Each structure stands twice: as C-alpha cells, then as structure tokens.
Amino acid sequence: MPTDRKHGGRRRADAERNIEAIVAAALAEFCRNPGVSMTDIARAAGVGRVTLYGHFPSREDLLDAVMARAIEDARATLGAVPTDGLPARDALAALIRSAWQVLDRHRRLHAAAVQIIGPDRLREHHEQPLLLVEDLLDRGRRDGTVRADLPPHWLATTVYSMLHAAALEVDAGRLTSAGAADVLEATLLPAISPVRQRDGGGRGPGDTA
Amino acid sequence: MPTDRKHGGRRRADAERNIEAIVAAALAEFCRNPGVSMTDIARAAGVGRVTLYGHFPSREDLLDAVMARAIEDARATLGAVPTDGLPARDALAALIRSAWQVLDRHRRLHAAAVQIIGPDRLREHHEQPLLLVEDLLDRGRRDGTVRADLPPHWLATTVYSMLHAAALEVDAGRLTSAGAADVLEATLLPAISPVRQRDGGGRGPGDTA
C-alpha cells in the first residue's frame, strides 16, 4: 500500500477502501493472468483507471504492493506454526505443510511477479518467510536431523522450488491441492535428511503402487 | 526451421545459412532476455528484419523453432547416455548429470518460452526427453531402486523442477555450473529412493488428481 502520504492529512475512508479493493483484485487478476492490463485490474476492482494510477503510480508499484500483501500473509501463517517445542524434523514437516497452504492460495502470482519485477526483487520479497525455513534447516543441521553435506542455501532452494513445482502440478490438474501437502512432505524430507550410505536394492515396506 | 517450402524448388544456400544464423542468435538472445524484440534478434543474427519475418512469420513460430532445436539437442545428448547395462539407480544418476549439462547450455530459455508459447506447449516440447527420465524411473520402480509410494509423474516433475532450480541458482551466482551436477545428484537420489521405514505419518500420499 502507498504509505507515502504526501501531506500530513489522513486518507479518507473511501480511498482506503478502494486501495483495499485494488490490491485484492490485482492479486486475483495477476494470478489468473500475469499479463493482465491495468485497465482490466481497475475494472475488476470496480474502480476507474485514473483512481488506480492515483494510488499506484505504475504497474510495478502495484505488483510490489500485491507481493507485499501476499508475503505478509505468508509470513504471518508461517510465523504462527509452533516449531519451538518440536524436533527440527517434525517442525520442518509442519512448516512445509503450512507453507504449501499459503502458497496454494497465491499459486500463480509467482509467475506473474517474476516477469514484471524480475527474479531478484522477487527473491527479495521471499527473503523473510524463506528465512524461517533456513533457520529451521540450520537448527536441524546442528542436531543432526538435516544433512550437512550440501550448502544450506541449496536446501532452502530445494524446499522453495518443490513448493512451486507442486503449485504448477496442481494448476495442470495432475495433483490435487490436498494431496500436494503429503507428496511434498514425502519428497522433501528424504531430500534434506542426512544421507545413509549403502542402500542397494532395499524396497520400501508396504509398496502399493 | 520452416520445413514448409511452398513450391518444390530447393532453398538457396544463403537462405539456409541465414535461417541457421537466426535460430542460433534467437537462442542466445532469448536466453539473455526473454522479452527481446524481433528487431534485436534480427540485428544479432546480422540479418534484416524483413528476412527474419520471411522465414519465421511470427515471433511464436521463431521461438517454436528455437525450442525444437534446443530440445533436439537435449534428446540427442540424453539419448547418447548408455543406460542399458547399468542398474537403474546408476543410470538415473548418469542421466541427471547429462540432463544438467544440456540444461546448463539453455538455462534461461525456459523462462523465455514459458511466457511466449505458454506452459502447455512448453511441456509438449519437453515431453520427449522427459520420457527418457520417466522410463528410467519406471524401470527403477520395478526393480525396487525407486520409490513406489508416489505418483510416477511426480517423481519426473521433481527431477525436472530441481534441474531448473539449479539453473536459476547458477544464474544468481549462488552455485557454480560445475558444482550443480553433484548437488543435483545428491539431492535427487534420496528424493526418489524408496523410503526407509518409520517415516511421516501412516498415510500414503499417492493420490493423483
């Protein structure tokens, strides 16, 4: 949201409401189609194009606000996950599940953001919530539940990218939104766990194809 | 390349050369910047804009040809990997390494393609080489070296998406091109191997849509 009120005067209530409507509509529209025009966003928000530009001087500013909103949402959700009591591994599993829930909400926004504000600024936005994951990975690394043979940042990237891969699969209809959480946990935990040497032909118990 | 010669007459040698130059330049330029204009591509190919349009009627046609070239490259490289003798697990490791090599060559083309021809047609292009991975995963699943508790397609997606994640990390300078192959193998093999007993909850996450 535009925090830069030029002159001290407070913002009127309807302006506040419109900004809210715009950000909400933009979030939805950007998800539906990354290349959506400002005109369409304004229409979706039930607001004039001029009003939109009045609050967000450029397309980039708008998407920036939308991202901030989505990330704040993520940060809040992830921050609410109780990880302090649990062993790092379980905490990570819980975090993954929560992360999926929040990502599932914003799924396609990622694709929109990457081609408008670029991957760098996008990462910058993701930094905060990603930090929670990294902290937890670090904790796990110290107590031996997370592998130490790969760069910490890579493990975080692994989590990050698998989450987004799952989002694409859901969009493509090859995975259900509900099933994704389980699949993610089942894939990610082995990937970040310490490697066990020697596992030739072992077959998992209870294989039901 | 435009295979549709209108009248039986053969194509002249310089035309052939230009087409070659255009596809090569377009491949490079699309990688550098997905939103590159036809004008810039023509310039990079050392060719007039009209000539470009003469061979590729639209931007989409051009990217299509570029993708075809890249994918053919991938298919050839991956097809040359000797997998028949090896156990599925080793074969998979070799395939991952080769896949990384070829992807490293085209890294950012993926991002370009996704926003021009769309994710669907892109997947369509990737289908061929991805099939090699899926076949191998299937083989591994039968002989017990690959986990059977997740949808086959998801495992292929896991490989696919981690490869592209690595590409982004390399671009961002957080990973070296050479180191990526090792990191990928170390991450992917545990992710697709049969799970040890005692993991996660009792539920089997193999629900596809």
Next chain:
DNA sequence: CCGAAGTCGAACACTACTGTTCGAATTGAA
C-alpha cells in the same frame, strides 16, 4: 452544510512492439 479529498470517464500523447509492403540491390545456381 461546506469544502476538500476523492472519483469518474474520456481523451491525449507517448512508446514499443508486430507484421506488411515496396522497389532496388545482391547473390546463388544453372
């Protein structure tokens, strides 16, 4: 109820692209 803050649609200037057409100049191939 008054004034300022906010909103509206319409129109404008601007930019950047795509794809086309022209005639003139080359160049490969027979």
Next chain:
DNA sequence: TTCAATTCGAACAGTAGTGTTCGACTTCGG
C-alpha cells in the same frame, strides 16, 4: 551470363499498452 531467389532498408499501418491531464461529479469529514 542470366534469372529467380533472396536480401536489404525504409517506411507504413495497426495494435496494445502506459501514464497524464482535464473538468465535472460524488462523497467523506468536520
């Protein structure tokens, strides 16, 4: 050598967006 294939630059038309300006209208806030 000859001719068709191919190339070239330049200019054109068309599209689609961005961001701005205008004057009139509405609504909030005190």
